Amino acid sequence: MKSPDKSAAAHDATTDAAIARKAALIALDWGTTSLRAYLFDAAGKVIATRMSTAGIMNLPVPAEAGGFDAAFDEACGVWLGEAPALPVLAAGMVGSAQGWVQAPYVETPASAQALVAGIVRVRAACGVDVAVVPGVLEPGALPNVMRGEETQIFGALAATGDEAVPQTALIGLPGTHAKWVVVEGERIARFYTFMTGEIYAALCAHTILGRTMKHPAEPDTAAYLRGVSVAREQGCVGLLATAFSSRTLGLTGQLAADEQPDYLSGLVIGHELAGLEAALARRDVSLAGCAPQLIGAEALCERYRLALGAFGCGAHLVRHATEHGLWRIAMQAGLVAPR
Amino acid sequence: MKSPDKSAAAHDATTDAAIARKAALIALDWGTTSLRAYLFDAAGKVIATRMSTAGIMNLPVPAEAGGFDAAFDEACGVWLGEAPALPVLAAGMVGSAQGWVQAPYVETPASAQALVAGIVRVRAACGVDVAVVPGVLEPGALPNVMRGEETQIFGALAATGDEAVPQTALIGLPGTHAKWVVVEGERIARFYTFMTGEIYAALCAHTILGRTMKHPAEPDTAAYLRGVSVAREQGCVGLLATAFSSRTLGLTGQLAADEQPDYLSGLVIGHELAGLEAALARRDVSLAGCAPQLIGAEALCERYRLALGAFGCGAHLVRHATEHGLWRIAMQAGLVAPR
Numbered sequence: 074m075k076s077p078d079k080s081a082a083a084h085d086a087t088t089d090a091a092i093a094r095k096a097a098l099i100a101l102d103w104g105t106t107s108l109r110a111y112l113f114d115a116a117g118k119v120i121a122t123r124m125s126t127a128g129i130m131n132l133p134v135p136a137e138a139g140g141f142d143a144a145f146d147e148a149c150g151v152w153l154g155e156a157p158a159l160p161v162l163a164a165g166m167v168g169s170a171q172g173w174v175q176a177p178y179v180e181t182p183a184s185a186q187a188l189v190a191g192i193v194r195v196r197a198a199c200g201v202d203v204a205v206v207p208g209v210l211e212p213g214a215l216p217n218v219m220r221g222e223e224t225q226i227f228g229a230l231a232a233t234g235d236e237a238v239p240q241t242a243l244i245g246l247p248g249t250h251a252k253w254v255v256v257e258g259e260r261i262a263r264f265y266t267f268m269t270g271e272i273y274a275a276l277c278a279h280t281i282l283g284r285t286m287k288h289p290a291e292p293d294t295a296a297y298l299r300g301v302s303v304a305r306e307q308g309c310v311g312l313l314a315t316a317f318s319s320r321t322l323g324l325t326g327q328l329a330a331d332e333q334p335d336y337l338s339g340l341v342i343g344h345e346l347a348g349l350e351a352a353l354a355r356r357d358v359s360l361a362g363c364a365p366q367l368i369g370a371e372a373l374c375e376r377y378r379l380a381l382g383a384f385g386c387g388a389h390l391v392r393h394a395t396e397h398g399l400w401r402i403a404m405q406a407g408l409v410a411p412r
Numbered sequence: 413m414k415s416p417d418k419s420a421a422a423h424d425a426t427t428d429a430a431i432a433r434k435a436a437l438i439a440l441d442w443g444t445t446s447l448r449a450y451l452f453d454a455a456g457k458v459i460a461t462r463m464s465t466a467g468i469m470n471l472p473v474p475a476e477a478g479g480f481d482a483a484f485d486e487a488c489g490v491w492l493g494e495a496p497a498l499p500v501l502a503a504g505m506v507g508s509a510q511g512w513v514q515a516p517y518v519e520t521p522a523s524a525q526a527l528v529a530g531i532v533r534v535r536a537a538c539g540v541d542v543a544v545v546p547g548v549l550e551p552g553a554l555p556n557v558m559r560g561e562e563t564q565i566f567g568a569l570a571a572t573g574d575e576a577v578p579q580t581a582l583i584g585l586p587g588t589h590a591k592w593v594v595v596e597g598e599r600i601a602r603f604y605t606f607m608t609g610e611i612y613a614a615l616c617a618h619t620i621l622g623r624t625m626k627h628p629a630e631p632d633t634a635a636y637l638r639g640v641s642v643a644r645e646q647g648c649v650g651l652l653a654t655a656f657s658s659r660t661l662g663l664t665g666q667l668a669a670d671e672q673p674d675y676l677s678g679l680v681i682g683h684e685l686a687g688l689e690a691a692l693a694r695r696d697v698s699l700a701g702c703a704p705q706l707i708g709a710e711a712l713c714e715r716y717r718l719a720l721g722a723f724g725c726g727a728h729l730v731r732h733a734t735e736h737g738l739w740r741i742a743m744q745a746g747l748v749a750p751r
Contacts, residue, residue, distance in 0.1 A: 214642075215642065215646070215657045215660070216657070216666070217660060218660055218663060265649070265653055267652040267656075268620075268652050272615075275618045275619055279618045280607065308650075309647065309686075310690050310691045311647075311651065311684070311686065311687035311690075312651055313606040314605060314606050314607075314691070315554065318555070321556060325549070345650070345652050348648065348650035351650075352649045
């Protein structure tokens with residue numbers, strides 16, 4: 074009798090094979106620190122996923138030694154072994170200058186069709202062509218770039234029912250480099266990048282602010298909203314000044330050590346939203362009058378939803394934007410047949 | 413015949429002794445990363461200095477093992493050996509909770525007399541009393557603290573002749589945690605802290621922005637002023653957004669790798685000044701109408717002077733503020749007789 078491990082593995086292989094026979098598309102969200110592979114059926118439903126840490130800056134085998142092929146085979150090899158003719162689409166930093174093949178930016182205003190027209194293909198060592206979606210560039214005095222978010226945006230725009238997004242929309246994508254995207258007439262018209270996640274991490278790990286912090290067992294919503302409120306009121310004096318209060322309020326006994334992490338989080342997110350509000354106001358758009366959609370990790374989007382509430386703004390989380398976006402672009406590119 | 417090294421050392425020891433006999437005061441600027449000791453004559457002129465890296469966070473011997481005494485002896489032992497009755501005054505982080513003795517903050521509005529009243533003494537192992545100057549706290553919803561800068565401020569206020577500072581004044585102290593201090597009626601009335609130096613260093617060393625930078629052979633004034641200008645125009649969208657342009661302008665070929673360090677420097681200093689301008693405006697004070705004094709390292713103060721020019725503001729560097737401040741406080745505290 075086979076050992077339980079071998080039985081389980083054999084069972085998984087059988088299951089994978091059965092699933093792969095129903096598939097119509099493989100699509101990859103291939104970023105800097107992780108790779109997520111989706112298997113879709115012909116109706117655009119995700120029937121399997123595989124996730125690894127093989128982001129482009131984290132390949133187990135160096136790129137020069139075939140690292141992209143190795144990561145691709147590890148993620149998709151079983152599916153392609155069963156269904157070698159499956160089309161493959163990839164979006165994210167895999168199309169950057171440090172990626173598998175460079176898919177040059179498409180400029181704003183960027184439609185889904187423009188993205189499709191900008192797709193670049195790379196032939197994997199196993200013989201499969203991988204279609205790579207380009208990022209978007211907004212040129213100008215202060216240019217902006219995105220890579221991966223464009224796919225999520227068109228996924229959010231394609232949603233039907235409760236999650237449908239109006240065709241002129243403000244969409245927020247919280248993260249290491251948070252993006253705020255203005256969509257007009259189904260095109261990415263302009264966008265802003267806030268280095269909020271990366272700067273928060275640097276403040277905690279590499280400045281005096283982290284030295285008095287203790288990490289709480291649970292996130293402290295009251296401390297978080299206090300930080301948002303300070304940023305909102307002191308928006309124009311700026312983060313360089315308000316950040317210091319995370320320390321001084323501790324020195325004066327007005328903010329406990331285990332409140333400081335969430336207070337500082339509220340401060341930086343509050344400054345981001347104050348900056349967004351100011352940027353929109355320059356174009357006579359009121360943030361409080363918007364109903365933004367949020368795409369991203371659920372806990373982080375919830376933080377943003379709370380903070381937006383303090384700015385008079387009701388936001389909704391959009392789920393599965395990545396999958397919907399990959400499917401939509403695959404359809405528009407003719408990789409799969411529309412139903 | 414003695415070796416040249418031994419002759420030189422013997423000569424220095426003789427010179428030190430001769431100098432010490434003319435001295436009236438030892439005063440220490442004892443901060444986090446360095447210690448500077450000044451020897452004054454009875455007219456308040458600095459006749460010798462000694463500098464070491466034995467800041468309170470950098471003591472060669474741990475504090476618990478007598479590190480403060482060891483650093484003090486190393487800095488001042490020769491002088492005290494010759495003139496053991498010399499009074500000793502110290503200002504800076506040496507009076508903080510992590511220092512040799514805690515000299516509790518004096519609250520704003522803070523006069524020189526209030527500082528003197530707040531002096532705390534610590535007895536060194538060698539039997540000498542060291543008088544430690546307190547820092548200043550501005551209480552409130554967003555409190556602020558300084559320790560060491562108060563001494564420099566009163567040094568600048570005490571200056572005569574060309575460097576005299578009006579009794580209602582705005583004084584800037586660039587640095588890791590830049591301070592902007594409003595003096596009214598010879599009291600420190602209120603002040604602001606901007607974490608500009610520390611955050612700039614963290615952005616360069618610990619975010620994506622540093623990865624495309626090359627350090628130029630000479631500072632690039634044009635790139636610096638470009639950054640100041642961007643911050644001035646985009647003040648309210650904030651540093652979280654504008655910082656990203658150091659990278660994106662590189663990606664689009666609009667900013668060379670060896671321009672990025674000074675561009676980002678101009679950006680952060682520009683945001684600091686935009687924040688200061690906004691804070692002053694809330695109290696109906698126009699930054700452009702001020703003639704601020706700058707105290708600090710010369711090259712850094714020069715950067716600030718240039719940036720202030722872009723804000724319509726003419727600034728002057730004040731020299732020797734630390735020494736003048738230590739002498740003034742020593743006189744006011746009765747450690748030395750006035751002349």
